[in-house]
Amino acid sequence: MPTPTDDRRDLLTVIAYMRAAPGKRDELRAALEALVEPTSREKGYVNYDLHQGIEDPDRFFFYENWESDTDLDAHLDAPHLRDFAARIPELLDDSGLSVNRVRRIA
Secondary structure, three states: OOOOOOOOOOOEEEEEEEEEOOOOHHHHHHHHHHHHHHHOOOOOEEEEEEEEOOOOOOEEEEEEEEOOHHHHHHHHOOHHHHHHHHHHHHHEEEEEEEEEEEOOOO
């Protein structure tokens, strides 16, 4: 199965992960699922794939690709992301949110 970076090594890839606070798994999942549709309409969007852990179903991951750093920065400042960020203290465990910008090299 091809991935967006097979032919586009110049894309900015983001791997973001977080873990739900105790008892907040379903609420966090719903909040994350609500981010997908508005994000898909943003400039520079390539993909924004939400995953849930198998061994640890309280852990969630986004695998994203963006046309540029500028597009990602605009996404992170979008109203739906700002609204989600305000809810991080109630939805996530103490490890918070990790956002990793990477480029495919092989």
